[in-house]
Amino acid sequence: MQPPFHRLEEYARLSPFELGLAEGWDGSCQFFPKRTVIRREGDPIDGVFFLKDGWVTSSLLMRSGQKQIVKVHLPGDMLGFPSLALETAGETLEALSEVTLCHISNHDLSQLFEAAPGLSLGIFLSTQKERIALMRQLSWIGGSSSAERMAAFLLDLHDRLALSGKVASGTFPMLLTQEQVGELLGITSIHVNRTIKDLCRSGMIEQGSRSITIKSFERLRALSPDEPPTYAGEPRWRRLGGK
Amino acid sequence: MQPPFHRLEEYARLSPFELGLAEGWDGSCQFFPKRTVIRREGDPIDGVFFLKDGWVTSSLLMRSGQKQIVKVHLPGDMLGFPSLALETAGETLEALSEVTLCHISNHDLSQLFEAAPGLSLGIFLSTQKERIALMRQLSWIGGSSSAERMAAFLLDLHDRLALSGKVASGTFPMLLTQEQVGELLGITSIHVNRTIKDLCRSGMIEQGSRSITIKSFERLRALSPDEPPTYAGEPRWRRLGGK
DNA sequence: CGGTCCGTTGAGAGTGATCAACGTTAGTGG
């Protein structure tokens, strides 16, 4: 299975039929230019997406006009699942870069749930993983200073990009503007700037034009309010999948 | 289906076999006294729970010692699902009152996924609903003042308790201490007190010994940073479930 | 070569944290 589709097998060895399904998605994918709104809060729900390439934000708009970014999605993520429980979309999906998406209609999804148990379980567990990620982000914002949030965010992004081989000796691309980082961490873009500068001055990170380099993992991890969770591998899935 | 088990049918009409499964849970339930830790972060994962009666918090502990309450669970909620994606439990479940829990082992859960498609889909969608709730809470904490967070929290709790008929003319039980409300909303217990007092002074709410009364829904809703989402009913499920 | 978006920096204001003390309720054992 070619990246980023290999992530579908993270929890489950897939059957040839299931692999075929995923290849079917690959065949019919759509491109979106940078800054496109893929689906807006309140839009009708036409299924979910598999993010083949590019970065996508998921955000909520409050009545005050304040935007809260809830997740930065990277290649291999599945998008739009929370809205399945709602009448209309509950989050805005927005392209941070040029993006390649595979669209999975409600109809295809229902067939998948019926006929592809391994893929279903893998998707189910990956959405639980997203819940864990949300819980962590909540704890960052609810109980940490701006520097601590920033450290946690940078380490998390680093680790997730490293899984796709997008990191070279601590350096990884940063496609968010400082304003967007602020919307993600619940601080002002101005304060994001000061916080980043502080981390640079103290030698923990360096910033390139559209990249970040982590200079001291040790000190950044010491600053971070929590440690990354250990995800269950296939053995746990096997227990859940029966047999 | 007797409350709170009726919530399992929120998304799916259940087959007689599926109803039997749920009744089986009911037969083998456990009691926990107030303040018991049901499962601690890092504990081995022995399945999930159905909350039959009582209130339970789900929380994360940060290295600083700060606790972030991530969710207040009410009767009918399913607990412990996020940890299925992890090697060890990712959240601490703690009884806020005397609690009745039905335990569902990994083995039972795998059988359920295989043989009870309606129940499986209902559970899947309810976990997506939890994601929506987490996203909303994140936006409250990330982008609102303490008074706004408090308004959103009180309205949300009111609405969820109203679904179980636990609300009488705006009055509902409040089983959290002010310290716990603080851990939920990301503010100090001292500031929780001041915020509640302010809301009382301005006539929006009144506080009883272990209860809250909402006096002006209109003004509290105007203060709240967002509006409650509209959850999809059975029609949407039918589309997803196939047939 | 303009314009817009993004990043950067300064000064001042405000919300909420911290520290400290006291009142009140509830639970416990005599």
Added chain:
DNA sequence: CCACTAACGTTGATCACTCTCAACGGACCG
């Protein structure tokens, strides 16, 4: 039933982190 104790709620004073407002520099794009 009362005394005692601990947990919870309440209030004041001070401090710090972060927001707001404002201005300017630089980079990318048309």
